[in-house]
Each structure stands twice: as structure tokens, then as C-alpha cells.
Amino acid sequence: MITSISIKSKVLLVLSTIALVTSIFVPLWRIELDAPQYPEGLMMQIHANKLGGQVDIINGLNHYIGMQTLHAENFIEFTILPYIIACFALLFLITAFVARKKLLYFSFWAFVSFGVMAMIDFWRWEYNYGHNLDPSAAIIVPGMSYQPPLIGFKQLLNFGAYSIPDIGGWLFVIAGLLILIAVIFETDLFKQLSTKNNTTIKVGILMLCFSLASCNNSSSQPIKLNVDKCDYCAMTIADVRFGAELITQKGRCYKFDDLACLLNYKKEKTKLEFKKFYLNTYIANHQLIDASKAFFVQNENFRSPMGGNFAAFLNQDKAIAFAKKQHALVQTWNEITE
Helix, strand or coil, rough: CEECCCCHHHHHHHHHHHHHHHHHHCEEEEEEEEEECEEEEEEEEECCEEEEEHHHHHHHHHHHHHHCCCCCHHHHHHHHHHHHHHHHHHHHHHHHHHHHHHHHHHHHHHHHHHHHHHHHHHHHHHHHHHHHHCCCCCCCCCCCCCCCCCCCEEECCCCCEEEEEEEEHHHHHHHHHHHHHHHHHHHHHHHHHHHHHHHHHHHHHHHHHHHHHCCCCCCCCCCCCCEECCCCCCCECCHHHHCCCECCCCEHHHEEEEEEHHHHHHHCCCCCCCCEEEEEECCCCEEEEEEEEEEEEEEEHHCCCCCCCEEEEEEEEHHHHHHHHHHHCCEEEHHHCC
């Protein structure tokens, strides 16, 4: 029985070591905040041993809502984390030179366990700071907490909070993937997947890939009629037929009472990265459809809230039939956004 690892696995371990060592010197995580009063946004970067970014401004804002101020010396993690990362880098390097499978498997599971515990600790840290508020704060919203998202986007009053790995975090992920590939090599999983007796494993991997792909899809949010306000003109959305939404790359949803408002917002916010656009269909209440798949009829008789006068349809035949009655043309998303 072969107990030593291959040259390929040794190379992967060395690359993992380099990725981990580099992560000590660059930001691991970042939390971005944006609000109307801060159009350029605010950002806090979390390094292995310190906090970076616009921490002083964020601390000033947090003071008003009763959150504790953030200081690196209050976190024991910033003292020990660089040493933990260095230890894992050394462990991976030793594993590459010792070249024993058991040590490789131990290194992998130890690293995975550390990653899980680190995320739990990060969530606990966010929870404590977002929930343990000063009762004498200047701004108190009953029942409101300010815990940022662990990963992804979350709306906190008028601030949008976006949490995602920074360069060092992605290097951590890369290190984990590299050692995972080494483990797969040494367990001959690729060979096993090529046999006829492993259909279940193949199906499982396909389902996992499908699930991961689904997680990246941007989804629309229902428009609350007579409650939600247009993010461009600030008018309350009252006519469901003309409602529209856009989703940014960060996952934030902006709502509009008219397609004209959405197009103006898109044109003015040149620094925002947009991912998806949605529109309410003209003939189906509260049905939001992907704008890139929609067909549009424009006519001044529609009298939409802000004069865009676009009616959106999911079915091209219905759009053509409707356009004939209005003596209008049918347009696509690309045509109206040129």
C-alpha cells in the first residue's frame, strides 16, 4: 500500500503555503457601507492583525445608534490569527516534505475545521456588536439590530451593508481548494468516478454544482404597492403595471415606479455595477420578469407615473397583438437601452 504522496500533491501544498503566507499581509475581509449621504461608500477592511479602511468614520456613525466602537486591541483574534495562519503554512510545507498521506489528510481536516470555527467566531463578533446596543444612544429604533451580514448584502436602516472576502480571504479559499485537490489525487477519487459503480457520487457532484450555481442567481423582491418608494424620484409606487427593479452586483435591490426612472438611475449611477433588471408585466399583476427577456410597447396613452409610458410583456405574440391595437412598435431591452 502506497503511503507517500505524489509530486503533484507536493506542488499543490507548496502553493497553498505561499497563498497562506501572503494572506497575512493583505486584507482578509471587507465590509462596505453605502447610503445617500455617503455616495462614495465607506469600507472597513479586516486584516489578520488590524482593522483598516474608514474605521474612524464608521465608529462615529456607530456611536449614534449605540454600537460599540471598533478597536483592534479589543479583539484577541488580531493577536493570535497571524500565528495560526503561519502555523498552517508551516504544517502544509512540512506535509509536502514528509510526503505522508495521513499527514495530508490531517492537515486538510484541521484547516477545514479552523475555517468553520473562524466563520462562527466572525458571526458571533458581528452579532454582539449588532445587538448589544447602548440604551442611551441618540438614535433608537425599537426592535432594530445592526448585525452586518456574514456574507452578502443586508439593508440596515438607510445603509446598505455588503460583506465579502478580500484578497486574503480569497487566498484562504484558494489554499483550501489546492489542498482539497491534493486529497482528491491521493484518494484516487477521479479514478473512482470513472467506474460504472459510482453513479451516485457523480449525481451528487452534479447536484452540488447546480446548487452552487443557483446561489449566484440574483432574485427580484416583491414590490409593496403604496408602501415602497421609487429610489429615483422618491414617489410612492402606486401603479403595479409600471413597477421596475434593478439588482446590483452586490445584491442590493432598487425599486422604481416607472421604467423611465430605472433608466435614468442606471445612467446617472456610473460607479454602480448592475447585475439584473426586472419589470412588472403590464397585464399580470405583481409578476416581475427579467428585463432582458421582455418585449416593450411604448405609447403616450399608457400615462405611466413618470412619463416613460412603457408596457412590458413576457410573451412576444401578446406584445405584438397589443402593439397593433396601439399603433406602436415592439422593442427589446437592448433597443430601449441603446
